[in-house]
Amino acid sequence: MANEQTADRIRFLRLLRQVRNFEPRPVPQEAIDDILEVGRWTGTASNSQKLEVVVVRDRQKLEALSGMGFTYTPPGAPAPVNTAGHIAGAQAAVVIITEGKAEQIEMEAFDEGRLVERIMLAANAHGIGSGIAWLSIEGGRAACRLLGVPEGRRIKTVLSMGYTDAEALRARPKRGRKPLEEFAHIETY
Numbered sequence: 001m002a003n004e005q006t007a008d009r010i011r012f013l014r015l016l017r018q019v020r021n022f023e024p025r026p027v028p029q030e031a032i033d034d035i036l037e038v039g040r041w042t043g044t045a046s047n048s049q050k051l052e053v054v055v056v057r058d059r060q061k062l063e064a065l066s067g068m069g070f071t072y073t074p075p076g077a078p079a080p081v082n083t084a085g086h087i088a089g090a091q092a093a094v095v096i097i098t099e100g101k102a103e104q105i106e107m108e109a110f111d112e113g114r115l116v117e118r119i120m121l122a123a124n125a126h127g128i129g130s131g132i133a134w135l136s137i138e139g140g141r142a143a144c145r146l147l148g149v150p151e152g153r154r155i156k157t158v159l160s161m162g163y164t165d166a167e168a169l170r171a172r173p174k175r176g177r178k179p180l181e182e183f184a185h186i187e188t189y
C-alpha cells in the first residue's frame with residue numbers, strides 16, 4: 001500500500017502537462033539554476049553528455065524563436081497550429097542543442113527526450129509550466145545562427161517556460177489518454 005509521500009510523487013509525475021499559455025510574471029533565476037542542475041545530471045547513452053542548452057530570456061529572441069516552428073494540424077484539432085507559437089508568450093526558453101550527427105540520430109533523440117522530460121518536471125517542481133516546441137529544419141538552422149551555436153550542431157526542441165496561465169489550461173479542450181488496458185499488456189501482447 002503506497003504511503004502519502006509515494007502517492008504525492010506519483011501524482012506529481014502523472015499530472016505533468018504541456019503548457020502553452022503563461023502569466024507575464026518572470027521566472028526567478030534560482031528556479032532556472034535548479035532546472036539546469038537537474039538537466040546536467042540527466043543520464044545520457046554511455047554517459048556521453050553531448051547535449052547542451054541555451055537559456056533565453058530576451059524578449060526579441062523569444063519572439064524570433066516562436067517564428068521558427070512549422071504549421072501542423074494535430075489529430076482532431078479544428079485548425080492548424082504553429083508548433084513554436086507559444087514561445088512568444090513565455091518568460092524563458094531552454095533551447096536544446098544536440099551534436100547533429102546523422103549516424104547517432106537515435107541516441108541523440110533518446111537523450112534529448114530524457115532531458116526534455118526532466119527539465120519539464122524540474123520546472124513543475126518549482127510550480128513553473130513548460131511546453132515543448134519543435135522547430136522546422138530551417139527554423140533549427142536559424143535558431144543556431146540567432147544563438148551563435150557552432151556550425152553542424154542541431155536544434156530541434158525548444159522548451160518554453162513560465163508560470164502557467166491556469167485559466168487557459170482549464171479552458172483547453174480535454175484530450176485525455178487511452179485506457180490502461182490499451183497501453184499496457186501483461187506477459188503477452
Ligand SMILES: Cc1cc2nc3c(=O)[nH]c(=O)nc-3n(C[C@H](O)[C@H](O)[C@H](O)COP(=O)(O)O)c2cc1C
Pocket residue numbers: 016017018019020069082083084086131132133134135175
Ligand atoms: C516529441 C514531441 C514533440 C512535440 N512538439 C510539440 C510542438 O512542436 N508544439 C507544441 O505545442 N506541442 C508539442 N508537443 C506537446 C504535445 O502536443 C503534448 O505532449 C500532447 O498534446 C499531450 O499534452 P498534455 O500532456 O498536455 O495532455 C510535443 C510533444 C512531444 C512528445
